[in-house]
Amino acid sequence: MTDFTQTLRRRIARRPATLVAIAVSLVLLVLPAFVNAYALSSYRDVILFAIFALSLDVFWGKTGILSFGHATFFGLGAYGMAVTGIHFEIDPSIVSLVGLLAGVGLAALVALLVGYFILFGGVRGAYFTIVTLALTLTANHIAVGWSSVTGGDSGLIGVPPLVIFGLSFVDPFRSYYLCLAVLLAFLFGSIAIMNGRFGLILTAIQDDETKAQTLGYRTSLLLLVTFVASASMAALAGALYAAMNGFVAPDMIALLLSTEVIIWVAVGGSGTLIGAIIGTFVVWWLQQEISSFNASAWPIAIGSFFIALVLFFPRGPVALVSE
Amino acid sequence: MAPLIPLLSLQSVSRRFGSFQAVQDVTIEFGPDDLNCIIGPNGAGKSTLLNMICGTLPVSSGSILFGDHDLNRLSRHQIASLGSARKFQVPSVFPSLTVRENLVVATGNRETQERLSALAKTVQLESMLDVSASELSHGQTQWLEIGMALATNPKVLLLDEPTAGLSPDETQATASFLRELRGKVTVVVIEHDMAFVRDIRAKTVVLHYGEIIATGAFDDIQNNDLVRDVFLGRR
Numbered sequence: 001m002t003d004f005t006q007t008l009r010r011r012i013a014r015r016p017a018t019l020v021a022i023a024v025s026l027v028l029l030v031l032p033a034f035v036n037a038y039a040l041s042s043y044r045d046v047i048l049f050a051i052f053a054l055s056l057d058v059f060w061g062k063t064g065i066l067s068f069g070h071a072t073f074f075g076l077g078a079y080g081m082a083v084t085g086i087h088f089e090i091d092p093s094i095v096s097l098v099g100l101l102a103g104v105g106l107a108a109l110v111a112l113l114v115g116y117f118i119l120f121g122g123v124r125g126a127y128f129t130i131v132t133l134a135l136t137l138t139a140n141h142i143a144v145g146w147s148s149v150t151g152g153d154s155g156l157i158g159v160p161p162l163v164i165f166g167l168s169f170v171d172p173f174r175s176y177y178l179c180l181a182v183l184l185a186f187l188f189g190s191i192a193i194m195n196g197r198f199g200l201i202l203t204a205i206q207d208d209e210t211k212a213q214t215l216g217y218r219t220s221l222l223l224l225v226t227f228v229a230s231a232s233m234a235a236l237a238g239a240l241y242a243a244m245n246g247f248v249a250p251d252m253i254a255l256l257l258s259t260e261v262i263i264w265v266a267v268g269g270s271g272t273l274i275g276a277i278i279g280t281f282v283v284w285w286l287q288q289e290i291s292s293f294n295a296s297a298w299p300i301a302i303g304s305f306f307i308a309l310v311l312f313f314p315r316g317p318v319a320l321v322s323e
Numbered sequence: 324m325a326p327l328i329p330l331l332s333l334q335s336v337s338r339r340f341g342s343f344q345a346v347q348d349v350t351i352e353f354g355p356d357d358l359n360c361i362i363g364p365n366g367a368g369k370s371t372l373l374n375m376i377c378g379t380l381p382v383s384s385g386s387i388l389f390g391d392h393d394l395n396r397l398s399r400h401q402i403a404s405l406g407s408a409r410k411f412q413v414p415s416v417f418p419s420l421t422v423r424e425n426l427v428v429a430t431g432n433r434e435t436q437e438r439l440s441a442l443a444k445t446v447q448l449e450s451m452l453d454v455s456a457s458e459l460s461h462g463q464t465q466w467l468e469i470g471m472a473l474a475t476n477p478k479v480l481l482l483d484e485p486t487a488g489l490s491p492d493e494t495q496a497t498a499s500f501l502r503e504l505r506g507k508v509t510v511v512v513i514e515h516d517m518a519f520v521r522d523i524r525a526k527t528v529v530l531h532y533g534e535i536i537a538t539g540a541f542d543d544i545q546n547n548d549l550v551r552d553v554f555l556g557r558r
Contacts, residue, residue: 197427200420200424200427200428201428203417203419203420203424204417204420204425204428206419207417207418207419207420208415208416208417210379210399210415211411211415211416211417212417212428213398213399213400213403214377214379214399214400214402214403214408214409215403215408215428215429215431215471215475216400216403216404216431216475217400218400219400
């Protein structure tokens with residue numbers, strides 16, 4: 001056996017979450033062979049929500065600071081894509097790229113401005129959570145109230161389908177693999193970064209920020225970089241969702257979605273990265289199953305499930321498997 | 324011969340918490356590569372002084388100079404970047420990380436495998452590099468924190484009660500280690516243990532109710548009547 005293989009095996013053995021990530025990736029890669037086109041579109045949307053959950057886990061899981069406003073960035077991505085595609089007369093061959101840039105750029109800018117003032121202002125813990133919660137409420141009010149641009153309560157219908165460099169992603173098979181490629185790139189990119197020096201420093205900041213500062217680290221800047229990267233990931237998921245489903249609505253930038261994404265990450269175990277993806281799929285599957293019996297039972301079920309999880313498996317199923 | 328320029332100097336530094344005066348008009352100069360000790364009874368203002376040097380507390384008045392830099396104007400990470408490293412009174416390491424990872428974080432971009440091994444050997448943790456910091460004993464945690472401070476290649480090493488909770492053997496090893504640092508780095512130690520202070524033969528500053536009441540070699544300090552009265556509780 002080569003040194004490389006031995007090193008790889010040792011590293012995987014040390015980090016069981018990486019092993020789970022590889023297994024989940026393989027399942028998602030072969031999934032289209034076993035489902036029809038309609039189901040594939042549903043799985044594609046779940047993958048987009050999984051990217052959204054992963055974006056939250058990159059920030060919350062690795063810094064210990066809970067953002068209750070992540071739907072703001074998903075929604076800004078979606079609205080950026082929709083408004084660009086519907087209100088501006090842009091060449092159809094580049095409208096998707098412009099929309100993606102607009103959505104992600106807008107979310108990154110908002111995250112940079114808000115993050116700068118609250119992180120450099122020393123806002124941490126529950127105060128950060130409350131400020132970001134207020135951010136989502138404000139963004140939702142704007143989405144509902146600025147109806148001439150956002151379509152108000154009804155949202156916007158007719159977002160141009162995704163076309164990148166002349167390649168159309170209307171086909172469910174193609175769009176599924178595009179979303180999966182984005183998910184896997186973010187997942188393994190995040191794992192590589194978080195297992196490296198940057199991840200170590202974030203863990204150190206989570207443990208003791210003052211100590212990290214006395215070692216010479218600009219902790220607020222590092223947290224801001226992570227926050228903006230996380231917001232940009234969420235926005236990309238939102239922009240792709242809007243283009244692939246053809247619409248945006250205020251519930252994509254609402255408190256309920258901000259709450260749901262926290263549940264997805266918590267179910268999988270925050271800080272594990274792959275757990276955010278598993279959590280999204282588990283909660284989505286539960287929602288399908290329970291809603292098929294009784295549609296109104298879902299809110300009670302998810303609440304009960306979440307409480308049970310926090311009480312009995314606070315670190316999520318991935319951590320349980322690791323242990 | 325030109326006079327020695329102090330590396331770290333405190334000029335008329337005071338710190339007030341509401342109506343309580345924790346540090347009062349303290350002026351001290353620490354020369355390059357000096358071994359210094361600040362002693363005093365509980366509540367004398369020793370840790371407050373160290374907190375101001377590190378930037379974790381702002382001064383109420385006065386100034387603290389690190390070379391030409393006025394520390395009052397700098398943030399904690401900037402002060403650290405000048406070459407100031409600190410061991411806290413309550414051992415402060417990163418419990419989610421291993422000993423190796425703690426040292427890697429502390430070294431910034433400077434670590435090599437050899438350097439990590441050398442640091443671990445210096446603080447007697449070379450066999451525990453892959454052990455979680457949360458599993459270390461109190462003494463080992465103290466040593467790891469000292470190792471992390473050394474890993475930053477400091478010009479000034481600030482140690483707040485480095486022997487607190489250590490066994491006699493560990494205390495002796497710490498004293499020996501500090502003596503070896505003399506001439507290599509400016510060390511400022513805050514300590515209660517008089518035997519330890521005698522052992523490291525440092526220049527000594529005595530604080531009482533936030534004010535300096537004596538400075539000099541330890542032998543002179545321990546014969547000072549005022550200091551004896553303070554430590555015996557007569558004042």
